[in-house]
Amino acid sequence: MISLKNVFRKSSLALVAGLLLVNSPVVQAQDAVAGKAIFEGNCQACHSIDADVVGPALKDVHQRRGDEWLVKFIKNSQELVQAGDKDAVALFEQFNKVPMPAFSSSLSDEDIANVIAYIKAESEKPEAVVAENPVTPTTADPSATTAEAEVAFLDLPPMLLFTFALAGAIIILTILVLVMLFRIFVPMLGDSIYDEDFRSSFAGRVLFLMRGDATLMTGVAKDHIHSDHDFDGIQEYDNDLPPWWKMMFYVTIVFGIGYMLHFHVFRTGALQEEEYEMEMQQAALFAAQHADDPNAVTDYEVLTDAAALESGKSLFNTNCAACHGQEGQGTVGPNLTDEYWLHGGDVNDIFKTIKFGVPAKGMVPWQGKLTKDQILEVSSYILSLQGTNPANAKEPQGEKE
Known part of the structure; x- marks a missing residue:
């Protein structure tokens, strides 16, 4: 018969081993890996670990707030704001009162715990040290620009x-x-x-x-009174204008004659309309050479093939649904299924809004994260949502097109 002492000893060892296993780096790593996928699918559009985007940087946020507060905030941040939580209210005010979507219905407690584990793992990573290698400019590269050094007078x-x-x-x-x-x-x-x-x-x-x-x-004050200038007892002296004033007057006459000959007679100078046209031509040349110029004119056509729209849908669900809803009905961001637009409803307008963002309104720029073809696919997919009338759609915003 097995003694109770041996059973108790074995059970204790198993309990300790289980606790160690639960808290082992392997399990934590698995949670962080799962949390990374959830973070990239739901949070990355508005948050970064090291930098403020639409929302604050999340590095060491668990140390500042605590896990319990983070869980409540992720589930429904507006409940904390309405309840008067000072940290939640401060964040809401600091980041332009852009409400964070509530994830209580879309993420389980385990998913939220995995996201927090991922944030902890990323926060504990040592900062990468970038070696600074000074580049010595050479005459072989004429395009290399060098900073202008200040020279002392005696040098x-x-x-x-x-x-x-x-x-x-x-x-x-x-x-x-x-x-x-x-x-x-x-x-x-x-x-x-x-x-x-x-x-x-x-x-x-x-x-x-x-x-x-x-x-x-x-000039000389003559102090001679005009005999015929008398207005209600007020008399006028016949004094010369100051020489400096008369000299400036003569200079303006000479300048006016020169201006008229230069611009209107010989036409050797460009008038305002001509200068405007030249500047617009220069701006067009600049825009053609710089693809990242937000004023550059684009002439993209809407993609209609099924493969492009399916790719656009996948990209939308991964990157845009957190703020615009899975069906484009609008949550934090505006409704994308109606006929009203804040920044234009043409495919080129939508392309430009996605590429350069609207940081003042919480819309992050996606250039550098999505390629030109991917942005065009997302823009075309958004236009395909017109008139779908999803449930719980947000009220129209902007102008009708």
């Missing part, structure tokens, strides 16, 4: 430094000569500098300007 070529020094010396000598001439000749003039003829001359005005008399700039 300029000697000839250039000599030119600057010579110019400075000439300016200083000129000023000194003028000062000396004034100091020599002004005393020789004596009281004659106060004669009206000399003071009214240009040389006299310059001399007295240096002594503080601004007549050269402001």
Whole structure:
């Protein structure tokens, strides 16, 4: 007869072994692998481990919030927000009040636990160290661009430094000569500098300007009252306009004549309409050379063959259904089955919206994640959903097309 002591010992060993097995890295790795697949199918459109996308970065989120809070938030984030949970409300406000889809009906508790296990596994991975290999530009590659280095003034070529020094010396000598001439000749003039003829001359005005008399700039105040200009006791002086004002007026007349001859008589300059046309042509050339230009004009046609639409459906379910619903009925994102569009309902408009996204509204750009052909397949599939009228469709948004 087997003793109770041996049975108890064997049962204890089995229990300990089972607990160790449950917490072993092998089981955790299996959970993380399953969680990766679930994450990529449901969460990757809005979340990244290391960077904010539509939602926050998830690295070490289990340490900041705890598993229990994460489970509640994944199941239904809006319940926590409406309940006044400070962390949920803060996230909702921080990320433009874009509600996270509720996964309580589409993911089981085991699925959610696997997603959290995947987040933990990714958070614990050491950051990859990228070795920086400086690239030395060579003359063999003319397309290589090099940063412009700042050069100190004293490091300029000697000839250039000599030119600057010579110019400075000439300016200083000129000023000194003028000062000396004034100091020599002004005393020789004596009281004659106060004669009206000399003071009214240009040389006299310059001399007295240096002594503080601004007549050269402001003109002479005659203080002559117009005898026939009397309005309710208000009289008008007959003073000249300031010379600086008259000089600027004459300059504008000369400029206006030159402008008219340049643009309207000889037509050597381009008017605004011509400049606009040239700039538009340059922009068109730029757009043709840069495929990632959001203003580039595209002329894609809607794909109608079954294989392309089936591929588009698969891509839609994997990447878009989390925000637009499995049937395109709209959840976080707008309804894609009605006739109303926020950013245009042509296949080229939809292609551009998918490619470049609308980050301000929570729509991430998919260029770099999907190829051009895949984006066109998704765009064509979305157009095939028109008029399907799925259940629980979101209210129309945008303009009817």
